[in-house]
Amino acid sequence: MIAMGIAIEVHNLVKRYVTKERRGLIKGKKRVVEALKGISFSVKYGEIVGLLGPNGAGKTTTIKILATLLLPDEGEALVEGYDVVKEANEVRKRIGLMLTVEKGFYGKLTGRENLEYFAALYNIPKKIARKRIDILMHLLELDKLGASDRLFEEFSLGMKARLALARALLRDPPVLLLDEPTLGLDPPSARKIRSLVRELAKNGKAILYTTHNMFEAEIVCDRILLIDNGVIVAQGTPQELKDRIPKLRTIELSLLARDVTPALEALKSIELINDVKVLQSDEMTILKILTSKPEDIVDDVIQVITKHGYEIKRLRIEEPTLEDVFVYITSRTS
């Protein structure tokens, strides 16, 4: 029985890879890498859940398991109530998949021919496939870009991404698994993909969206799962996640000086300053001062800097981003 409104359910998913480390010409040693360490989450219909994390965090492994392209070692994953291991064929009928953008099609076929090829593999009757391809070509503006009659090998990366999304939508599946769909795209193409993904969620599709782009996760996803080293370290809406960290903000100071060491010790002694980072350029030094109450200490900071004889070129106070949240949470868990 499908839980009400839940399209994807993942319980304690574990995946281990066995790799072989070479030692000299003959010797080798097996090493077990735990890519997923018992993650659990769910995705509802009409919801975009972002799987956000650095490279090697376990995002693609999760997508591959849900797409029936990889067997988990432990745990359970269900798509519309069907088990990805025991009922793989039922799962396959219900998912739209978008993996790496730059590959995945035949170079000598045109955009339309490629879609027709996959429509046949997905058992879509010829007439329905044609209509559906027309709609998708129009929706993703592939017809305007001339993708219909151009060979895939001549496509730009943006066109390839749009075509990959069109393929994922060929069967109009209720569940979409999108693995870094805007990676390397130009801004217009990335924006188009993001707006379309939002539109698809409004129409009731359950979408699992992986990215390592914090900005993108913030604007696209309804809910975010922060994943690091195969563990979901935090989850919630973008705002909920930002609220989880102490209100650390940054005072950024640009100084016309190369060596600011004498001032650093004095700065660190100011109460309410959590950390000071120094970035050096040719003529300038940028100080990033992390604090929970920038308004209370900014005068003291200016005083210390001017007392040491440095000229302040620019001063600004920054709000925390999702990136700060990620760095904060992962540094605590590690």
Place this chain on the structure above:
Amino acid sequence: MVFLDVIRAEMKFVYADIFRRRALLLMMVLWPYLMTLFIVFLGSTLGSIQVFINRFGVNPVPFFIIGSFILLSTLGVLDDIMWKPLYDEMVGVLPYILSSPINRILYYVALPIPRLLIVFLVGMTSVLPILYLFYGLKGILLTFVTMLLASFAALVFTPFVIVCAMLTYIIGGESWRALNVIRPMLFILLGIFYPRWLLPLTLFIVSNILPAAPVVELIQRILLNIVASQGEVLSLLGLAIALGFLYLAPARRLVSSWERRKIREGVRI
């Protein structure tokens, strides 16, 4: 219906591949001529064409042009089935094929059919003119009979090739090198370029496991005018069909085993 859909899909891929690479199309047309020319030239430098005619009762030119055509159609099946998953993995299409709900055995059986249709057309540019030149109007009939039989040989050969491909993938992993070992082995066992009954006894016995071998033998018997009876024709064809069907069940099982292995390791994207 599903079967026809897969053929339709593969036709797009194969036709685009061949017709949009003119050099490949030209090579396919010229290949039987080049092969025949090479063998006849090599043979005539070592011996004489007349000796071949005296021994086998047929001119080597039509014999080898038909041999080249059989090679193109039967071993083309091997190339298609063993090469396609490797190519699909390289261009990143394999994950989408493995995650599609298509019936796998139908998919693999359908794979070589589009190329086979093109090979049939290539036969019109190579086998037909040569046989017409040598046998006149009878040559036209002979062309169609041999081409139909060669295509039939390729079709019954498909399940065996699937077994071969999947076993190779399961045991040794997916590799282009395996294809270069299996191709000449099957080439020798099929007895395409010499009457199969001239094979050493052990090889002749081993060659009987190949579903295409009885059909190749039949084509050669027709060409050499040594077909004994209608019963012999039917028994050779029947044997080929039976062998073809025999390999279907293991082919299905091995395709699933290979896919399971791929999924256990993780399909490369």
